[in-house]
Amino acid sequence: MKQSIQRTDFDRVMVPNYSPAAYIPVKGSGSRVWDQSGKEYIDFAAGIAVSCVGHAHPHLIQALNDQAQRIWHLSNTLTNEQAIRLAHRLIESTFAEKVFFANSGAEANEAAFKLARRYGIEKHGPEKTEIIAFNNAFHGRTFFTVCVGGQPKYSDGFGPRPGDITHVPYNDIKALEAKMSARTCAVVIEPVQGEGGITPAKADYLKQVRELCDKHKALLVFDEIQTGMGRCGKLFAYQHYGVTPDILTSAKGIGGGFPLGAMLTTAEVAAALAFGTHGSTYGGNPLACAVGNAVLDLVNKPEVLDGIVQRGEFIRKRITALNEKFQLFSEVRGLGLMLGSALSDKYKGKAKDIMKLCEEEGLMVLQAGPDVVRMVPSLIIPQADLEEGLKRFERALERFTK
């Protein structure tokens, strides 16, 4: 018997840690999505910067179907062609020499932080365990990663925390310098803070962070889970800043909507995760890696990466023009197609209200905290959908100001 499913069922059967929108999407194509009632939405959210080539892309469907007919799962006692192929290609396109696959961002970061600790202890001794991270940072929701994250409200109430994690303000090199010591094993940073409010690192800041890491023999870990896979107009944002990390984590866009995460590092650092020291049952699963390969086919091309920069500039110009009319935002910031419109003091805390009005107008956007409206559309969103989405955004802002 087929039962009709309603949003109200969510509250009956699901753990109450989420509060999803009132509608249930049932179909997507490119940057358009339809809900149960047939209402259409333009998608500027992309499943939180995940569906980087839109919904139901034929090349991804083909890759998933082809792999589904061959073999789905093997575990880590066996390897598979798709994982090795994807690792090769990530290595070719980055600083990395070794790859570890996971199923999500948190798991990629968990691997990165465990590796940084192990490397520090093995190479420099048992005291080298301090991880320095940043206020407002977001690194996932496992207990270790959420404690490295810099929003205590996400890690409070779960009992004793993993220790030796220090937080400093972002984009403040003096504050970092003051905390770093021979005990620091890693500095963990998002090149553009995502959940924390779409805050890009200042141009020379990451270079200075790199210098401090070198001085104190600490590893530099870039969390590129949101900024990577083309989101900021280069395959990874570190390539934009010209600063190379020792460890980089990727997830979200890398699977284009299929759960996949990766940790990239050098051969020297990788050696600290010797046989048996870490693992994952699903990580590097052939289905996920087949889709990952298909995503790379589409995204890692100069004309596509340039298109991301152009689309980002287009949105930014249009919102800046809208803002001249409505005077809502103090700043439109971001990099590539990772954009945040920060509400001015008068409207602080109202990002959710704007998001709701957008929803009514048929536009999916996100918040990045209570004060920032976030847009992270498909990296290949067609111009017509961009224009239509921005028209709907204008209507939402018009209603908001009334």
Ligand SMILES: *Cc1c(COP(=O)(O)O)cnc(C)c1O
């Ligand atoms: C989303 C995100 C994560 C967590 O990824 P999950 O797949 O939800 O575990 C970690 N770091 C950053 C920067 C993110 O944006």
